[in-house]
Amino acid sequence: MRTLITNGTIVTADGSYPADVLVDGERIAQVGLNLAASANADETIDATGKYVIPGGIDVHTHMKLPFGGTFAKDDFETGTRAAAFGGTTSIVDFAVQSKGRTLREGLDAWHALAEGNAVTDYGFHMIMSDVNDDSLAEMDGLVAEGVPDFKLFTAYPGVFYSDDGAIFRAMQRTAKNGGLIMMHAENGMAIDVIAADTVAAGTTDPIGHGLARYSVLEGEATNRVIRLAQAAKVPVYIVHLSAREALNAVRMARDEGLPAFAETCPQYLFLSLDDLGNGFNGAKFVCSPPLRSQDHQPELWKGLQKDDLQVVSTDHCPFDFHGQKELGRGDFRKIPNGLPGVEDRLDLLHDGGVVGGRITKERWVQIASTAPAKLFGMYPRKGSIAVGSDADIVVYDPNRKHTISASTHHMAVDYSCYEGRVVQGGSDVVMSRGSVVVRNGQFTGTKGAGRFIKRATADYSRMA
Numbered sequence: 001m002r003t004l005i006t007n008g009t010i011v012t013a014d015g016s017y018p019a020d021v022l023v024d025g026e027r028i029a030q031v032g033l034n035l036a037a038s039a040n041a042d043e044t045i046d047a048t049g050k051y052v053i054p055g056g057i058d059v060h061t062h063m064k065l066p067f068g069g070t071f072a073k074d075d076f077e078t079g080t081r082a083a084a085f086g087g088t089t090s091i092v093d094f095a096v097q098s099k100g101r102t103l104r105e106g107l108d109a110w111h112a113l114a115e116g117n118a119v120t121d122y123g124f125h126m127i128m129s130d131v132n133d134d135s136l137a138e139m140d141g142l143v144a145e146g147v148p149d150f151k152l153f154t155a156y157p158g159v160f161y162s163d164d165g166a167i168f169r170a171m172q173r174t175a176k177n178g179g180l181i182m183m184h185a186e187n188g189m190a191i192d193v194i195a196a197d198t199v200a201a202g203t204t205d206p207i208g209h210g211l212a213r214y215s216v217l218e219g220e221a222t223n224r225v226i227r228l229a230q231a232a233k234v235p236v237y238i239v240h241l242s243a244r245e246a247l248n249a250v251r252m253a254r255d256e257g258l259p260a261f262a263e264t265c266p267q268y269l270f271l272s273l274d275d276l277g278n279g280f281n282g283a284k285f286v287c288s289p290p291l292r293s294q295d296h297q298p299e300l301w302k303g304l305q306k307d308d309l310q311v312v313s314t315d316h317c318p319f320d321f322h323g324q325k326e327l328g329r330g331d332f333r334k335i336p337n338g339l340p341g342v343e344d345r346l347d348l349l350h351d352g353g354v355v356g357g358r359i360t361k362e363r364w365v366q367i368a369s370t371a372p373a374k375l376f377g378m379y380p381r382k383g384s385i386a387v388g389s390d391a392d393i394v395v396y397d398p399n400r401k402h403t404i405s406a407s408t409h410h411m412a413v414d415y416s417c418y419e420g421r422v423v424q425g426g427s428d429v430v431m432s433r434g435s436v437v438v439r440n441g442q443f444t445g446t447k448g449a450g451r452f453i454k455r456a457t458a459d460y461s462r463m464a
């Protein structure tokens, strides 16, 4: 099957130019002007007036994550399908090592969830909940089989939490095996004390979640894990950075030349502490770190502009308002943490970022596709419009407006955090390894067509 995409504007992290793209089988075969005569194409897609971009890569999702006695609603089929509607053609999800279990058991369980279900390609990071001699030894094998990142938590005592010694041991091991340490950086020990005080003082509504998780405690933990990584001589990637104090810690480290990296998420750029108010409705917006006061938002945009933040991913972890978020009525600490978002990321960033004049369209492609591909060992197979790259391609209409709503989105969750928001920009045709999976709002993909992305390590020092 040969598909020609004609008359579009190629937008990459490096620049934009008019060109045709010829796809042969699963890969990009040719990029250039006036390919129609020689292409011998089975199908031609007219991209006049449209951008042609590498498919989005969301390196932070949680399909089917168990949390607080329930599970995130999207599975690998519904989640990757929703992602595709939003122009995202690869996800990297988090396999979970449970306490007392091996990394292998966790990874096998996540492979079983994804295989035969995902409609687009997927990879895994490994969450380490139990650092010991055995799990440390297992890390090297995971790097070799394409799972080179390990996420640890300074938050969630009793669940995912690791103390500084455990984190440091995992960092030392990773310094040897060439992988990457990812950190959820909030001081969970202190936050649990404040949250208990908040409930005792009578604040049990979702707003308490935002009030208890001080931004300074994200800043403290971010600085701490960066300095632990410095001591262990290992690169570190801060997930879902939400606060000015945490950004300052990352910026300082990068100014010193340390291989410290960070992502933020659309919810921290577009939503705020105000959304957590309004009684129990705020449960829809409970995630950790929490939504911050609005004055953090311009700082995060500045971080994206100056490359102190390199990636925007979603932390997609959807729970229904009815029946799941409601587990926390009367005590915000029992509200499952997480928001839906995998479908909306590209459009929100295009609308608020590119149309909003905060970032260029090239930077938009970089933070949503190319930088995650590079940092997470998928480049140039993913994240690039170039000969030989996987034909994960989106024909993107930068002018079409649409309204985000739970009544029209494809995520398996009963609400949207952006209900009623009008955004400019949308994916018209979405291609995964050469097959059209979404065309003008219709799903044309296949359950189980997605493949595991065996990822490499990267030379993180050169990206600092």
Ligand SMILES: [Zn+2]
Pocket (backbone or CB within 6 Å): 060, 062, 315
């Ligand atoms: Zn997460």
